[in-house]
Amino acid sequence: MTQTRLIACASLLLLLMTPSWGQREKRTDTAPRPAMEQKYYPSNSYYFDRPAESMMEELPLGNGRLGMLSDGALRHQRVTLNESSMWSGSIDSLALNRDAAKHLPKIRELLFAGRHKDAEALIYKTFVCGGKGSGHGEGSKVPYGSYEVGGFLHLDWGRDIPNPSYKRSLDLTYGISTETIETWGQPYRMKTYYTSYTHDVNVITIYNQAISARTDTLRLSLSRPENGTSTVSDGLLMLSGDLPNGKGGKGLHYAIVAKPYLLHGGKVISRGNELLIVNASVIQILIAHNTNYYNPQLSPTAHGVEQIIKAAGITSAILERDHRAAFSSQMGRVSMRIGKGNAKVENLPIDKRLEAYHKDPQSDPNLASLYMQFGRYLLLSSTRKGALPPNLQGIWTNLIQAPWNSDYHLNINLQMNYWPSEKGNLSETVLPLTSWVEGLLPSGRETARAFYGGKGWVTHILGNVWGFTAPGEHPSWGATNTGAAWLCQHLFNHYLYTQDREYLRRIYPILKGASQFFLSTLVRDPNNGYLVTAPTTSPENHYLAPDGSVVAVSAGSTMDNQIIRELFTNTRTSALALGERVFADSLVRTLSELMPTTIAPDGRIMEWLSNYKETEPHHRHVSHLYGLFPGNEITREKTPDLIAAARKSLDARGASSTSWSMAWKVNLRARLGDAEEAYDVLNMLLRPVAALDPQSHKPYGSGTNNNLFSSHPPFQIDGNFGGAAGIMEMLLQSETGSITPLPALPKAWGEGAITGLKVIGNATCSLEWDQSQPGKLTHFLLEAHAPYSHILSLPEGLTSYQLRLNGRMLIPSTLLKGGRLYLPPMKAGDRLELSAR
Template sequence: MKYFITCLLAAATTATGFAQQSSLRLWYKSPASATTKDGGIQFKDDPAWLQALPLGNGNIGAMVFGDVNQERIQLNEKTLWNGSNGDNDNPEAAKYVPEIRNLLFQGKFKEATALTNKTQICKGAGSGHGNGSNVPFGTYQTLGDLRLDFGKNTPYTNYQRSLQLDDAIVRVSYEQDGVHYTREYFVSAPANVLAVRLSADKKGAISFSATLDRPERFTTKAAGKELIMSGALNNGKGGDGMKYMARLQARNKGGQVTCTGHELRVNNADEVVLYLSASTDYLPQYPVYKGRDFAGLTAKALQAATALPYAQLKQAHVKDYQRLYNRVSLQLSEDTSDDIPTDERLARMKTTGNDNRLTELYFQYGRYLLIASARKNTLPANLQGIWSNKILSPWNGDYHTNINVQMNYWPAEVANLGELHLSLTNFIQGIEKPATRSARVQFGAEGWCINPIVNVWGFTSPGEEPSWGLTTGASGWICQHLWEHYAFTRDTAYLRKVYPTLVEAARFYLSWLVKDPETGKLVSGPASSPENAFEAPDGSNGSISMGPSHDQEVIEELFTNVIQAANVLQQADPILVKLQEAKANLLQPQIGEDGRVMEWARPYPEKEPGHRHMSHLYALYPGYAFNEANTPRYVNAARKSLEYRLEHGGAQTGWSAAWVTNLWARLKNGPAALKAFNIILKDKSAANLFNLHPPFQIDGNFGATAGIAEMLLQSHENMVTLLPALPAEWKNGKVNGLCARGGYTVNMSWKEGRLEAATLHATKGGGCQVRYRDQIVVLNTEAGKDYQLDALLH
């Protein structure tokens, strides 16, 4: 049934000003260096690090261990990479592409694979097969450690360590030798410093030494009243590369502070505040990538921060953070008690199977982590967000573009953090120049193109092995994020800025696509379906083919978005006619005899039926070409494909389970979506709730947060759908501030599984359809107005 509402209903509050229903925190009864419950998970990472609590402001990251006698604060600066820029495009590659295509069309997969493996790779060492620490590709690295040695070894009691999500502050408290000690830690975005306040309830009770170190390539020395750690990383070519610096100062009440040799020492103080700034000489400007005044920036940051009273610095931090965090609240549990430590609550999931309060925490923790690791004028969140304790981060901590960096930003728009998306947008536009070179040199094509591994040095070539390193569909996938920010905000000034980048990505595919001699349709290739393999008709193991469904889906979506963008901006570029023609002639994803979406253009048997990637289901999520309104046949086929993948052991990694959560949500199956999410809590979460591949990858945290939102609100079918995949376990609840495409935010509550109240806030205005179950409300909205959706409650 449809209801038409044209009157404007003023609401008491706007949809973006709601505070969290109840305070959420991660908390523990012991330091990270002590033994805590981990549910039996065998970590590949340092177990203590996976108990530490993360802080960040998009530039500086910190992991707080909270040890009583010897505190460790592990540090990151998001631009800190070893390696250097270089020429990795293979000028010999393009001339072999036609021959490889012909071999694939002829069914000669063994020969095609051999030629692809030999020719369609980067020049040089590439990523070092995931070990970029000694090659120019480089790796994201730890900045080092701030260590506080209190010179004690006496017992302590009443210990508590927590991360409060509503103010982004880690707190530690304990009693030792008859003194009650408290600590506060936060990383301020306005001041760009880490601040640590140590206090006690007795005068003169605080004494410690502070040092700065890292595993290699550093010098730490006192300079006046501060401690400075500095150095230069390996450039991968036998010389020095990126330079960095961290500065530490202290301000005390009572006692003395001295800075000599390699340490800062505090003696008999009543209270101490430590301030740390950090920077590198990295500038995100191709091709040099150097020139930032890191020494001057760190000095100015400390000078400004230490000139403020601590309370004022803290207040500015909280205000800046809450401006983002407080936009969304979620309540799924009627039990808001906070008497069970997080690690114990997580371990309890093994037997309970579901914990709505823990789900609330995980959802908001994902939003917290995105705020902490991505800000508008910083690099994007990488494979580990901003947090890595290694010289060689897993998979180099780079920007994997066959799902991982994209998954990092899945919650950005729907979870009301849209401006954080711009860190990815700016990065995409920043790599367009080297990617244009890659398209021309590596593939002999126009436009720009990237492949699965991208770093901060402008590496846009294929990897060293085509089976995982040759995925030209990555360009189209990452371009979805350029479009999605417009789809949610309707910001035409933004769209005008990114439109040329979208066009040039589409231009690449126009020159890349070729006609399949059997079907006459346009196909992409040679291409993989990340990162799966098949049994080829000639009996060989294959990963490269022509027209895999993933590429076809991504390319069609990009062409559609460019055409839509041109209409919005009233562009009349001649390329638009070519895009329309090519789109009409694209090979569509095929449905096999068993009713499943085929991963490849032909019915090749999968080598790994339970593969972690669900690449052929891109058009279901995060794309939305497969939808109930327009393509129900594909929706049914996608459901069968997902069921088959899971029956054979799929979703075995943390991020893959997050993807499955979103896929089930799009299929409107709340019970299955919740089951996939709960697998993350039961089997793929560290004590500090970091998501485990394993090892730790932050994309699973972000993907799961997006999945929870997708269960509650969808807007991909040209309408706003309320509670599309509500599981029975969430029978009562409310959510405020989720965002929908078209420039809308939604507040709603439900009881006994049925919608109880709902309000839509229009930021831009225009026609809008809102759906709940079989009822639809048609609205003619005006910018800045709220609409109560009472008609949906009948």
């Protein structure tokens, strides 16, 4: 069917199945109108008092598949439309370098002989992906592809607004953005935006409150810089096209369909590729956006029309009510406050609030609460069951060629996106990651055979929607082969947090396959006698070899060993739970032959398996501390010597860095129990990107953009997710063997509360604290959602307290062992409450 016939059929279908224009215009069931002004903005919202000057001031909206941003301009407004599968490129059969494995013995021989530079040179020639790889981060026109903007909705009004007073806000609880405009102190125009969580369309509602606003002519149009054709037919705006497959042909087909409904009078006129709206009091614009990624047989245009029909069949009030209820039911699981708040500072526009915080963090402690909730909000908004995981920019971009393709970097970045998922009580968001990882297995098995002659499956640093698993085109960063093993940590953690045995059965083949890869490819290093990965890297870092050369590729690294130990341990636990003892025993034998995490003569943790000197002491990656966080090999209770060495390593690395690195360091400091250091680096993460570095007198660049997007630079969302997780980690930990309240509470957070955080064993925790009280913890509530035996580690100094299980008093002394409370086995519905006395 031609595009013209398809549009005609879709238009006819829409006209047949929805009320006529006249009927639609007379509707009075308009969406609830937000209050024109609020004197106090709660911690779960923020606002600007002017339109956006760039994407880094636009307010992000999303339902996990769709994304939307608006610049909020008064006259010529642009709304950016995103959809998580808007990827150019295609499956790249050339990426599988089938000659790679035959060079592997020589590469290893050179590495073990100490000829590191020669080994690296050979790797550059023989042990990289075939084809063009990721295009060195610019892959939109090669098979690897890039995540791309969907398109832009333009709203143009006929005249300027005299003497405007302006506000646009984002409510994180409900996932709704509001713009209000007054002129000469009187209401003029108001707009609300949301991406429906229940009906999967974007919704923009415009209230022309002043008579002069109604007489403005609103011109609506859709555009895209390339690979898009805009048309108008029977009141529908359509933008459709094919993204390039990177091989000279067509890739994914997409379509954006938009339709305005006049809910209280007015007229729509078609003119060229625009729709003109005049004399309308209330305008509701429904926007559908789809690709055929999930179903090659799907017509994105026809499906978009169908989605609009369904959404239009619901009153606008119910449409918004349903979205609010669904979105807030997940966002509302966690709440946080620090102190009683400072209304004067919290009521500032967000750009001014960031500036005030940078000058005096103690003036606005609840900015940390907002940032934590913003991280949860971004995760909920950028992924959902049936869609894709959040990419490097979540779901939001306004570019054809996104930075680094906005792909899935697997040496920390994608994994970091999921750090707030479990503890932040958004466990459902891990399901899209699980499905994506399952989709990697066929390619990962081929890569294991072609590059290593190995069993199981493997992936390296690069990931896209086309199953790319080969090493990157640049071995200094592309040779890392523990991406699959690290991903497995998140899958197994989901089991630990949910106690879902059916899920464990689902993921066990993934864990087993990742383990089989290392069982079949680890080789013995003749220099130290241990089994090692070779070749590998300590992600993106370089070292000084004994011959003076600067190299990245090595035989083994500390991070590799920590991840493989974790993978084998988790896989063994899973195997035993599912009755595979023989395979579990094979993992134990290999575990004993991995080099343990080792302290160097200078007291730091060695980053490589030999005591090489790093060439960049303040490198952004802190990979050799994986075992501290996100792993749990290094703990204060079990490995105090390694804790001291980790602290020394972190001190040497320094705090200020790219945003995602600073976010990682918040979590690392929290695991160390270094409250003030965690607080200091969090404050660096929250600094405005335009703030001046006192040493260089230039803008930092890294930190937080005005709309709270994290800046690498450029915008990279992992800093948001990592920072949110870090704040939660400072207040509650459970992955190190026990539930630990307030492990890194800074003095500046003198009094506060957090509710609804998840812990290992499928339970939620709520706690209150007061620095003026002994032990600081004043109240703790543990609510079980599955059978589990929890262990509770209390803050130092807390010696007088009451403990009740389902209202029944417990005797703490009977539960104490080694400074921990070994709680009675709990079942779903049980409540354990601790109150300080």
